[in-house]
Amino acid sequence: MKRILATTALGLMLTTAAMAETPMGSFKTIDTVAQNDIFASNFIGKRIYSAEQDYDGFGETSTVDAGTEQNWEDLGEVNDIILDREGNVKxxxxxxxxxLGVGEKDVAVDMNSIKMVTETEDPDDFFLVVNTNRETLENAQEFERPMVETTAAVGINSSGMSATVEESTEAAKNSYESMKQDVQEGYDSAKQEMSETYEDSKESLNTALNESKEGLKTAYDKSKEKMASAYDETRDLFVAPDVDLEGYEVALDDQLNADDLTGARLYDSEDKDIGEVDQLVLKQDGTIDKAVLDVGGFLGVNEHRIAVNMDELQIMRSSESGMVRVYIDASQEELEAQPEYQS
Incomplete structure (x- = not known):
């Protein structure tokens, strides 16, 4: 409201000089304004520039070309005007x-320190210039509006405002404490319900999961046995060869583990290296059911994979180093002729 009143007052003051000559107590209206008169609504919000080099050369009739302001330092904008009781701009x-309005501060400048320079091509437009710089204005004392104006504008005195603030603060505090208690009680209740629901759901899910795991394991074991049996029906079964290798002896099943066999080299009955043991297939009780062999190929490329029973293999262990060699009574060509094993 203060800004609107100030704007209106400045408009009335700037748009007519005749009213200043009207005797006090009289009333008068006008229907025209002078060509050079300026409305307050056009004045407030106007950018203000530092034109230190050109300032002294500007007079009442001075004009500048459009775009000249780009050579001046933009200092800020007109936020408000201050009038005395006589209507004069102070x-x-x-x-x-x-x-962008953040961190901005107000500085009150005497109106006589500001010059209005008209744009040459547009007489209705003008620029506001001062003979100072940004650093000086930013270091100037900040203008603060008196508190009495604020309290008068809202129609209460400082003591009344203080009492109102205290009452509002107390009411807000009581409301906050009540709301805080309600929220805490609601939270505790919801937390308890969620905990009970979680435990019930957790138990049900665990039961269902265990049943599903057991069912899947059973189905998997049966499927694996059927697949192994079906695979054996499609290939030739071999007999473990009788191997007599100096420095080696037959390794018993209870002396072998997965580390011994996985990666062990595979030999035919002529002691020719024809592949390796790639992996082991275990039974449900944990014992070894089959050995998956990679036959032929080079560096893992073009290998032919088959699976054989453990009783088709002769496993020899070095008496000195403990190294394992695996033998089968079949040539590389015979093994590559067997159907491919899909694990």
């Missing part, structure tokens, strides 16, 4: 510093 409140 000062102009400039908003300086900051960015």
């Amino acid at each position: 000062a102009v409140v400039l908003g300086v510093g900051g960015f």
Whole structure:
């Protein structure tokens, strides 16, 4: 409201000089304004520039070309005007510093320190210039509006405002404490219900999961046995060869583990290296059911994979190093002729 009143007052003051000559107590209206008169609504919000080099050369009739302001330093904008009781402009409140209105501060500048320079091509447009710089304005004392104006504008005195603030603060505090208690009680209740629901759901899910795991394991074991049996029906079964190798002896099943066999080299009955043991297939009780052999190929490329029973293999262990060699009574060509094993 203060800004609107100030704007209206400045408009009335600037748009007619005749009213200043009207005797006190009389009333008068006007229907025209002079060509050079300026409305307050056009004045407030106007950018203000530092034109230190050109300032002294500007007079009442000075004009500048459009775009000249780009050579001046933009200091801020007109935020408000201050009038005395006679309607005269005492000062102009400039908003300086900051960015996009944030961090900006008000500085009150005497109206006589500001010059209005008309644009040559547009007589209705003008620029506001001062003979100072940004640093000076930003370091100037900040203009603060008196508190009495604020309290008068809202129609209460400082003591009444203080009492109102205290009452509002107490009411807000009581409301906050009550709301805080309600929220805490609601939270505790919801937490308890969620905990009970979680435990019930957890037990049900665990039961269902265990049943599903057991069912899947059983189905998997049966499927694996059927697949192994079906695979054996499609291939030739071999007999473990009788191997007599100096420095080696037959390795018993209870002396072998997965580390011994996985990666062990595979030999035919002529002691020719024809592949390796790639992996082991275990029975449900954990014993070895089959050995998956990679036959032929080179460095893992073009290998032919088959699976054989453990009783088709002769496993020899070095008496000195403990190294394992695996033998089968079949040539590389015979093994590559067997159907491919899909694990």
